[in-house]
Amino acid sequence: MHKKTGLAWSAVIVPVLIAAGCASLPDEATTRQIAEGMIKVGFSATPEHAKRLVQDKSQQICSKIGDARLTPGEADEVLKLARASIKYPQSGKLAGDWKVGAKLAYNGSGTRIRGGKLEKAKENGALCSNCHVLDPKEFNVGNIGPSLAGYGAQRGNSDATVKYTYEKLYNAWAYFPCSNMPRLGHNGHLTPEQITHVVAYLTDPASPVNRK
Amino acid sequence: MFGIRSGFAAIAVACVSAMAFAQGSAGDPLGVGRQMLAEDNPGELWVERGKTLFHQKRGPRSASLEKCDFGIGPGKLEGAYAQLPRYFPDTDKVQDVESRLVTCMVNLQGFTYQQAIKDHFGTLDRMSDIEALVAFIASKSNGMKMNVPLSHQKEYDTYKAGEYVFYRRNGPTDFGCITCHGDNGKRIRLQDLPNMTDQKQIQAVASTWPAYLGTKSTVLTMQNRLYECTWQMRLPDLAYLSDLSVAITSYLNHQGNGAVIQVPGVKR
Numbered sequence: 001m002h003k004k005t006g007l008a009w010s011a012v013i014v015p016v017l018i019a020a021g022c023a024s025l026p027d028e029a030t031t032r033q034i035a036e037g038m039i040k041v042g043f044s045a046t047p048e049h050a051k052r053l054v055q056d057k058s059q060q061i062c063s064k065i066g067d068a069r070l071t072p073g074e075a076d077e078v079l080k081l082a083r084a085s086i087k088y089p090q091s092g093k094l095a096g097d098w099k100v101g102a103k104l105a106y107n108g109s110g111t112r113i114r115g116g117k118l119e120k121a122k123e124n125g126a127l128c129s130n131c132h133v134l135d136p137k138e139f140n141v142g143n144i145g146p147s148l149a150g151y152g153a154q155r156g157n158s159d160a161t162v163k164y165t166y167e168k169l170y171n172a173w174a175y176f177p178c179s180n181m182p183r184l185g186h187n188g189h190l191t192p193e194q195i196t197h198v199v200a201y202l203t204d205p206a207s208p209v210n211r212k
Numbered sequence: 213m214f215g216i217r218s219g220f221a222a223i224a225v226a227c228v229s230a231m232a233f234a235q236g237s238a239g240d241p242l243g244v245g246r247q248m249l250a251e252d253n254p255g256e257l258w259v260e261r262g263k264t265l266f267h268q269k270r271g272p273r274s275a276s277l278e279k280c281d282f283g284i285g286p287g288k289l290e291g292a293y294a295q296l297p298r299y300f301p302d303t304d305k306v307q308d309v310e311s312r313l314v315t316c317m318v319n320l321q322g323f324t325y326q327q328a329i330k331d332h333f334g335t336l337d338r339m340s341d342i343e344a345l346v347a348f349i350a351s352k353s354n355g356m357k358m359n360v361p362l363s364h365q366k367e368y369d370t371y372k373a374g375e376y377v378f379y380r381r382n383g384p385t386d387f388g389c390i391t392c393h394g395d396n397g398k399r400i401r402l403q404d405l406p407n408m409t410d411q412k413q414i415q416a417v418a419s420t421w422p423a424y425l426g427t428k429s430t431v432l433t434m435q436n437r438l439y440e441c442t443w444q445m446r447l448p449d450l451a452y453l454s455d456l457s458v459a460i461t462s463y464l465n466h467q468g469n470g471a472v473i474q475v476p477g478v479k480r
Contacts, residue, residue, distance in 0.1 A: 023364055025368050025371075025372055026369050030369075031372040031375075032376060034372070035372075035376040035377055035459070038454070038455045038459055039456060041454065041455075041456075042454040042457065043442075043449060043451055044448065044451050045449065049448040050448060052383040052446065052447055052448060053382055054382075059381045062381050062386070063381050064379065065376065065379045066375075108401075111446050112444065113443065113447070113448050114443055114449065127385075129401065130401055140401050140402055142398070142399045142400045142402075144391075144392065144400065144405075178381075181386075182385040182386050182387070187384040188384065
């Protein structure tokens with residue numbers, strides 16, 4: 001009696017198996033080819049805006065899938081590229097005006113595209129509060145990055161600290177390869193001058209970030 | 213005989229292990245509570261309007277959508293959304309609910325593609341027909357489990373492409389989906405971010421879209437939601453119904469498999 005049922009089932013399942021053709025997950029190279037093809041036609045973008053979709057070498061390295069980790073060699077390459085990318089303001093002064101920096105730090109706008117048009121903004125915000133606590137009294141802040149409350153109170157504002165902070169803001173991957181933080185200066189989101197103001201907001205003893 | 217049958221079973225397991233079969237809502241002790249919550253859901257307005265639109269004779273051919281095949285046969289809506297996106301032989305594409313709906317609006321009702329997708333995202337002043345229809349169609353899988361198939365080669369390809377894109381960092385902020393959706397308990401400012409590498413959390417996402425958003429006072433489809441994500445990531449406009457958008461949805465929805473669908477979701 002099982003035979004008959006078995007045959008009846010085979011009439012159903014065999015064609016399904018043939019149709020499925022023993023389909024399987026594509027390998028890495030095939031996946032990349034398919035996905036990159038989708039990305040090429042997956043946005044309505046002007047040629048200028050479409051450039052945003054092209055990954056640089058570091059972004060490629062930093063796009064590890066699933067639990068895959070950076071190799072030491074890859075981390076080193078991202079670090080080197082990031083260090084080489086850092087440019088300093090013409091004035092040579094790395095800490096600017098903390099009050100200007102305060103406005104930038106809580107400004108999350110700039111460079112977004114809707115309907116093919118770039119958003120209108122006087123300047124790009126520094127996006128800090130999207131992910132970090134800054135002034136401990138401000139509650140509308142994110143937590144993707146660590147709290148920066150007391151940043152300067154803890155580290156001081158020596159030349160070395162100021163330089164480190166400037167470089168970290170300009171290209172975070174010079175210290176933490178592939179961290180979540182945008183490479184704000186390297187990507188042109190902030191100018192070197194804007195970065196000096198954010199540096200001041202973080203390090204200046206008078207800044208609300210460092211108030212006791 | 214048993215040899216044949218077990219060999220057969222082995223092939224079936226090896227080859228179509230991921231083939232999915234719809235499951236009922238039995239064994240969902242929270243169903244009653246969800247039902248009660250759903251009773252105050254403003255998204256129901258979209259479902260009701262979508263129901264009317266679905267059965268109405270519309271378009272140059274004056275046809276309803278009642279013969280639309282969402283993957284389990286023409287006119288069969290119960291449980292169809294639970295298995296989307298999936299491969300459709302007639303279009304030779306993997307389609308999500310929204311792109312499939314537009315296929316039917318073109319093929320059955322005679323709309324041009326451009327007519328069909330006009331005003332696809334709703335605003336405060338104007339409810340989108342497509343978003344209402346999607347809310348209705350998806351709601352016909354309420355109480356059932358997400359069961360997105362991986363069996364056709366294009367389904368595998370699309371799923372893996374979605375995964376690739378999820379981890380791809382790009383644009384002036386170096387963001388990928390993973391940047392905001394890869395860890396527990398994270399927020400952008402005060403907005404909670406689901407960790408989409410965690411099965412429970414991704415199930416909760418996949419089973420509650422389309423959703424009514426309080427901050428926008430409208431129902432958003434996943435197409436609309438993904439568009440907003442890429443906007444915030446500083447990428448160009450995500451092309452509506454693109455293979456790319458379907459790939460991301462395939463990746464998310466397939467991982468949501470097993471979650472009991474309750475749409476429209478209600479979100480902030």
